[in-house]
Amino acid sequence: MSDLKFPIYLDYSSTSPCDPRVAAKMAECLTLEANFGNPASRSHFFGWKAEEAVETARRQVASLLNCDPREVVWTSGATESDNLAIKGVAHFHSKKGKHIITSMIEHKAVLDSCRQLEREGFEVTYLEPSDTGVITAEAVQKAIRPDTILVSLMHVNNEIGVINDIEGIGKVTRENKVLFHVDAAQSTGKVVIDLEKMQVDLMSLTAHKTYGPKGIGALYVRRKPRVRIVPQIHGGGHERGMRSGTLPTHQIVGMGEAFRLAHEEMEIDNARMLSLRTRLLSGLEDMEEVYVNGDIDARVAANLNISFNFVEGESLMMALRDLAVSSGSACTSASLEPSYVLRAIGRNDELAHSSLRITVGRFTTEEEIDYAIEKIREAVGKLRELSPLWDMYKDGVDLDQVQWAAH
Amino acid sequence: MAYSDKVLDHYENPRNVGKFDDNDQSVGTGMVGAPACGDVMRLQIKVSDAGIIEDAKFKTYGCGSAIASSSLLTEWVKGRSLDEAKAIKNADIAEELALPPVKIHCSVLAEDAIKAAIADIKSKREAH
Numbered sequence: 001m002s003d004l005k006f007p008i009y010l011d012y013s014s015t016s017p018c019d020p021r022v023a024a025k026m027a028e029c030l031t032l033e034a035n036f037g038n039p040a041s042r043s044h045f046f047g048w049k050a051e052e053a054v055e056t057a058r059r060q061v062a063s064l065l066n067c068d069p070r071e072v073v074w075t076s077g078a079t080e081s082d083n084l085a086i087k088g089v090a091h092f093h094s095k096k097g098k099h100i101i102t103s104m105i106e107h108k109a110v111l112d113s114c115r116q117l118e119r120e121g122f123e124v125t126y127l128e129p130s131d132t133g134v135i136t137a138e139a140v141q142k143a144i145r146p147d148t149i150l151v152s153l154m155h156v157n158n159e160i161g162v163i164n165d166i167e168g169i170g171k172v173t174r175e176n177k178v179l180f181h182v183d184a185a186q187s188t189g190k191v192v193i194d195l196e197k198m199q200v201d202l203m204s205l206t207a208h209k210t211y212g213p214k215g216i217g218a219l220y221v222r223r224k225p226r227v228r229i230v231p232q233i234h235g236g237g238h239e240r241g242m243r244s245g246t247l248p249t250h251q252i253v254g255m256g257e258a259f260r261l262a263h264e265e266m267e268i269d270n271a272r273m274l275s276l277r278t279r280l281l282s283g284l285e286d287m288e289e290v291y292v293n294g295d296i297d298a299r300v301a302a303n304l305n306i307s308f309n310f311v312e313g314e315s316l317m318m319a320l321r322d323l324a325v326s327s328g329s330a331c332t333s334a335s336l337e338p339s340y341v342l343r344a345i346g347r348n349d350e351l352a353h354s355s356l357r358i359t360v361g362r363f364t365t366e367e368e369i370d371y372a373i374e375k376i377r378e379a380v381g382k383l384r385e386l387s388p389l390w391d392m393y394k395d396g397v398d399l400d401q402v403q404w405a406a407h
Numbered sequence: 408m409a410y411s412d413k414v415l416d417h418y419e420n421p422r423n424v425g426k427f428d429d430n431d432q433s434v435g436t437g438m439v440g441a442p443a444c445g446d447v448m449r450l451q452i453k454v455s456d457a458g459i460i461e462d463a464k465f466k467t468y469g470c471g472s473a474i475a476s477s478s479l480l481t482e483w484v485k486g487r488s489l490d491e492a493k494a495i496k497n498a499d500i501a502e503e504l505a506l507p508p509v510k511i512h513c514s515v516l517a518e519d520a521i522k523a524a525i526a527d528i529k530s531k532r533e534a535h
Binding site: 310311312314315318329338348349350353385386387388389390391399404405 | 410418421424426438439440441442443444445446447448449466467468469470471473474519523
């Protein structure tokens with residue numbers, strides 16, 4: 001236990017540190033002696049060399065997705081990719097129809113892009129997930145109308161880690177001639193993505209959740225059949241006009257290396273993460289009134305989202321100051337609303353307030369998990385001793401029947 | 408969010424945690440908040456015949472600021488008359504704990520809790 005370093009990072013779904021191999025590659029693209037040139041400079045060696053590095057990275061990203069490198073458009077991250085995909089499709093196809101389908105548990109980058117389109121006169125259907133947290137192909141099929149132009153769904157949910165059946169949904173959208181956008185920010189390196197098999201038209205990617213740097217991402221835009229979008233950032237016509245702006249070579253090289261490593265090491269990483277998560281869950285699940293949020297099997301190995309009934313999430317995190325985790329509690333969000341994802345999968349407000357999201361990664365150790373288990377058990381025990389709800393539960397009071405003086 | 412030292416102190420070492428018997432005629436109970444809102448406070452006071460609060464206990468489900476607000480309140484009300492306890496304002500609690508604006512509602516809840524406990528003991532006495 002002596003070599004534990006505090007605080008312990010267990011929030012890999014929020015962001016991951018760069019793999020040292022990634023950071024080393026990036027450092028080769030910054031200074032005068034290194035590969036600092038503008039990839040768009042066509043007239044000299046510095047430009048050519050930078051362009052070569054950018055194209056190598058593009059192939060590395062394409063290789064993880066099993067797609068053509070020419071289908072990869074660099075952006076600043078998944079938020080920009082989501083905006084470009086959704087608004088770009090909507091603005092291009094608005095004459096064909098103005099209906100978009102998404103779900104209630106998408107990332108805010110998708111939900112808020114859709115809200116913006118609603119203000120512009122588009123109509124959006126927000127699908128409700130099952131209580132395990134998935135959106136089914138049948139649900140998509142039912143929601144499609146003659147004027148539907150786009151379906152936008154996430155591959156892996158950021159809070160509960162549940163995986164959607166992208167291949168199945170892609171069949172439905174293709175049959176109905178509706179474009180399909182997938183936010184894959186949480187799935188690269190965790191789930192196999194094969195764009196030969198998945199009939200996806202646009203896919204948002206980011207580097208920083210897969211051991212790459214922040215500030216770089218990509219949008220996959222299918223060539224066959226060709227997908228057309230209206231650019232959202234105008235300028236020098238980089239990235240075939242879809243996204244202008246000087247390419248940040250060091251960031252792109254970092255993303256390329258990160259995705260190369262993800263491609264090579266996905267199996268080993270996943271096996272390790274699954275064993276760590278299983279260890280974590282088995283260390284906690286014998287406690288009373290503990291609930292796993294979302295399907296435990298149909299989820300990425302790295303994620304555990306778990307509610308400790310009668311304990312409030314923020315106070316729990318306060319007791320766990322040695323651990324960097326996140327919570328669905330209202331008190332931890334800017335909006336003071338408990339997690340909309342947990343509520344959408346049918347969890348009541350109490351359980352949403354009581355949730356912790358613990359996400360492990362490439363650098364998590366068994367010792368760290370054992371320490372986390374010990375601390376969480378201790379904190380939950382302490383806070384339940386302080387909790388009037390725990391008292392009432394122990395006295396056999398049905399909390400649903402109590403008239404609360406809501407404020 | 409960074410917590411003040413006083414919030415941390417009350418959170419780490421909460422004062423007067425526990426429960427009195429609700430049926431005791433000298434006990435007033437105030438339970439406020441709702442689980443759906445993320446905080447529930449139960450504040451109890453034990454009141455002498457002369458109307459002085461001799462003891463107080465609490466249990467709170469909620470964030471660190473809510474726990475600290477109720478813990479502080481139990482310290483403050485001890486030895487006070489009911490009227491004096493009733494005069495405690497949420498602003499006093501918020502100031503003492505240096506609560507940020509987003510946590511002011513925790514101190515409001517604590518004020519509601521002591522008011523509810525006082526109302527409870529008064530109605531118990533009137534019933535007798």
